[in-house]
Each structure stands twice: as C-alpha cells, then as structure tokens.
Amino acid sequence: MKELNIDITLCTTMKKKPAFDRLEFGRNFTDHMFIWNYSVEKGWHDPRIVPYQPITLDPAATVFHYGQSVFEGLKAYHTKNEQILLFRPDQNMKRLNRSNDRLCMPQIDEELALSALQQLVSLEREWIPTEEGTSLYIRPYMIATEPYLGVSPSKAYQFMIILSPVGAYYKEGINPVKIAVENDYVRAVAGGTGNAKTAGNYAGSLKASEIAEQNGYSQVLWLDGKEKKYIEEVGSMNIFFKINGEIITPELNGSILEGITRKSIIELLEHWDIRVVERKITMDEIRQASIDGHLEEAFGTGTAAVISPIGEFLWKNEKLIINDGKIGRLSKKLYDTLTGIQYGNITDPFGWTLKL
Template sequence: MSLKIKVERTSAPKQKPATSQLGFGKYFTDHMFMMDYDTGEGWHHPRIIPYQSIPMDPAAKVFHYGQTVFEGMKAYKTPDGRVLMFRPYKNLQRLNRSNTRLSIPSLDEGLIMEALKQLIKIDEDWIPNELGTSLYIRPFVISTQPTLGVSPSEKYHFMIILSPVGSYYEEGINPVSIYVESEYVRAVAGGVGNAKTGGNYAAGLKAQQEATEKGYSQVLWLDGVHRKYIEEVGSMNVFFKIGNKVITPALNGSILDGVTRDSVIRVLKHWNIEVEEKMISIDELVEAYRVGTLEEAFGTGTAAVISPIGELNWQGDKLTLNGGRTGPIASKVYDFMTGVQRGTVEDPFGWIEKV
C-alpha cells in the first residue's frame, strides 16, 4: 500500500551559516523526515517535520544494544541551479543490506527516495553552491522498543537529516598523513564490518584518538585475524597505485562495500587503467615502497570523495608518497567525480539522479 508523506513546514527558519563556517556535519537544515515501525503494522506515518529533538525512553534498545544503521549521501547544486544526487539508489540498497545484518525491517526504497527528494526540495536553499561544498544526507534507523531483553526491537524510527558541508578534512584535497594501526581491530569477517552501523565507528575511536595525538589524520586498519592485511583507512576504502596497476583490498566480509569505491573502480576501468581487487599485506606495501613501485595512495568515501595519502607511518617508519603531494590518478579521479556530481562533467554511467 502506498503511504502518503505528510508535510509540516517550520514556522521558525534558522539562520544559514556562511560557507566559510560550514566544516562537516555542524549545521542542520530546517526540516527532517521521520517514519515509524511497529511489529504487526510495519513502517507507517511517513512525515516531513521541522528539525527537532525526539523524545526517547531510557530503556530504548538503541542505547543498550546498538541496533542502529545509517547511510551517507550527498546532493549538489550545479552552476545553473539544478540539484543532483550521486547514485542514491545504491546507498539505499546498502542501507537495506545493513538493516538485514542488524535484524532491522527493510525499507521501501521507492518511498524513501520520494521522501528524500521532497525533503531536499523543501530545504533546497540550504544547499551551498561553492566548489567543494554539498548537502550531506544522513538517513538512519534506531531501535526504540523500551525493554532490556536482548532481542531485535519491535519498534524503530527511520529518519533523514540534512547538513550543508564544506570539506571533510581541513586539509581539503591536499594529502593527509596516515598511521598504520597494529594494536586495535575494527572488524572481522562474520561480524558487522560490512554494515554501516554505529558500533563499527565507535570501535575505531580509540585508535583514531591516539593517531591524532601523534599528528596523523586517520588510521589504516589491518585485518583482525592475521593483523597484516590492509582493510580500510579510517572510515574510507583505500587504493594504492603500485607499478602499472591500481590495487584495492578485496571485499571480504569485514570491509564496507563503498559506493565511492565501486565508482572509482568503474571510472579507472573506463580509462583503461588496470584495477585489481586483492588481499594486500602491509609487508607487501612496504616492500613496494622500498623498491620504488608504490607511487600513490588515496582513500575514497562519500564525505571526502577522494583523500590523497601523503605519508604512512608503519611501526615508526615514515613512508612519504609522491613527495607528499597529491598523485596524478587521485587528482584526475577527484576532478572527474566532483565534476560529474556537480553536473559540469558528462556522466557516462547514468549515476546522476535529478531532484
């Protein structure tokens, strides 16, 4: 049965921040989308309402057992005023895969897309149009049943909030320094590493904190079993240019199937650049650096798009890549991806969804 989305507009619009103040995820638009789930009734009461706090019972399961998932998406304003989204259905498909892994009821992707477009249109004036800026979209589900029994919740909220953002890193497209983590573990195959759930990110905070104290922007995670195979860099997938090919860790059940990762692979192949998805060890990477075949590295993700890596610290040894500068492949991919997203570069893949 089709559900009608009710709309309640705010009577007290917020003051919009200056573009120079945006940062990442600090400001939120005037409206949000919300929908409820109850066992026996399913998802119901879809509505767009003024951005607001929500009342929560202290016994809500999300507080105690972490049954929650989220996604990260973006909308862009083109120079001629159009509003575009980049591969949104792929994000919604992954949201439902995360739902399945966390025992959360699936969402109607068509309904969510309709709600998302309505929400963006209502808050369109919040979309910044300067180069490097966008409207970040955060859909998420939380379990709300007020009981301490360890079992899947019978009640949920699904919400979408919007945030105008600048660059994810203060460094922007400039290379970042990365600390290779050898003590802490983010995820293992069979766990929830391939789902976008809050616990994955909480598990990485300690390592991130220690890396920051050492002067590094992010950590490079190794696998949780052998502690030698490269998995992700911070909250992003990672790519290495070694010799005449680009290598990225193969999806193994503990690595997130990134939308930007998939897009970069397809772009590189479109350019006839050889791409290999494989298990790659930190020792193999260090050896490639020492013999001079490791030419550049970069992370990929919705928030940063492309984040070039200028330095890796492995057990005290500092590996400087491409002279600490952004590599040619990272730069070319960034320019192409952001151009497609902003509507200034032709989209040969049919990735763009108009709002």
C-alpha cells in the same frame, strides 16, 4: 519510481542560515526532518516531514542498550545552472537494507525511502550551499525504539533523515595526509559487522584514531583482525594503491564496508580501460614496493572527501613516503572527474546522478 505520500508540517519560524563560506561538517541542520515509524503489527507507517526537533525515546529503547542502529551518508549538489543533483542515492538505499539485514532490522522499501529523501531535499533546497565545493550532506538512519531490555531484535523502529549544509572538504587544495598503521586495535573482523554501516563500528574506531592524532597523524590504516597483516580500510574510507602501474584495492571480505565511492572509482577506472585488482594486500608488500620505488600512489575514498591522497605511512616506527608527499596524477584525475560529475560540470556517462 514510486512516490511516498507524506504528511508535511512546516516550520512557523525558519532558522537563520549560517554563512555558507564558513561551514563546518555536521554542525548546522536544516529546518525540517523526515520520520517514518515501524512496528511489527503495522509495518512502516506515519511518514511525515516535521520541523527539525529533538526526538523522545523511552530510556529502555533497544538502541541505547544493544546498538541496533544503521545509517547512510550522501550529498546533494547545487550545479552552476541551478539544478540539484544527487549522486547514486539508489546505492545508499540498497546498502542501508544490507545493513538492516545484518542488524536484524526491518527492510525498507528503497524506492519509497528515496522518494522521502527527494521530497525533503526539495523542501530544503534553499539550504543547499552554492559556493564551490560545498554541498548538502544527507543523513538517513534507523534506530530501534522498543522499550525492552531483553537481548532480541526490537519490534519497533524509526527511520529518519536529517540534512546539514557542509563546506568544501579541501579549502586550501588537496594535500596528502599522513597515516599511522594500527597494530593494536582492530576495526572489524570477518563475520562481524564491518560490512554494515552501523554506529558501533565507528565508536570502536575512536580510540585508535585519537592516539594517531595525538602523534601527528590524520588517521589510521586498519589491518585485518585475525593476522594483523592484511590491509582493510583507512579511517572510515576504502583504500587504493597504485603499485608499478597496477591499481589494487583490498577485496571485500565481510569485514570491509562496500563503499559507494569505492564502487564508482572502480567503474570509472574500468571505463578508462584501467584494470583494478581486488585482492588481499599486506603491509609487507606495501613496504617492499616503497623500498623498490614502485609505490606510486595511495588514496582513500569516501563520501566526504571523495579522494583523500596519502603521502606517508608510519608502520613499526618506519616512515614510508609516497610520491614525495605530493598528490599523484591518477588521484587528482579521479577526484576532478568524480566531483565534476557530482556537480554537473562533466557529462555523466553512467547515469549516476539523479536530478531533483
């Protein structure tokens, strides 16, 4: 793999590390960060690791006005035998470039970006928590920095990586969540930016999520933006159903984000000779499966939770209870297997993990 030659400026005073057994998500950040500049004239230049610090941007920077911003999320795991593992980071870099393409942002050399990520994580390895279920969250992102108010792609960008130690997602065991089906707001539409990991997608989802939480529900189930009948995502995760023994997940249609955990779940199930059907699926079908007693399991998939089992849907004032509100056997097996691979407790037959 290619290696990026990075200028490194070390902190003169290190931060006090938080208690790793009481970590919140995304609240604490390590001592250093990575920055890489881009301009149309120079291309990518001046890669550097510097002390974690505020960034200075012109008030007219394109990112503030026209939203050219993409990001990724992945984790580094500390194994019991003192190794550091990354999980499928190459897939994050590929998806970053797909998002860049959709937002008219410059492509980045995936191998060099991964080299920068590895060097930063290696430098900050003491920030990787060792408690069970904890990890170091890695946030690569790119923003448009040209000071220009014309509606056109920026001619200057910064690619950055910051790191944050995070606690175990399930501190008291995996408990299924309650989900409200969203009938008013939409997350994305085909032809829009739903299949890109861009900041605006998440800003647009906050209102519906806020309403759901006020009504006692953890998140919302998003339906398609055209007919409001086809299931797309749950919160910021992809979704799977087990109906009468069959595993179904919505097909990628241009408005659904191609999740790396989603991809891994599908490949893992197929490795177990369990077929996964990728197709359109409606809430009417889910309701009927629930009435018939065929809706066996439902779960979301994503980087933060890996697997988030669903115990209830609220749709049109009707509650659909799944597996008596308990986690299903397949959901638990998938969670245990995938996290086992990520933490190096289970042999990785796919070559998904990258050792630092």
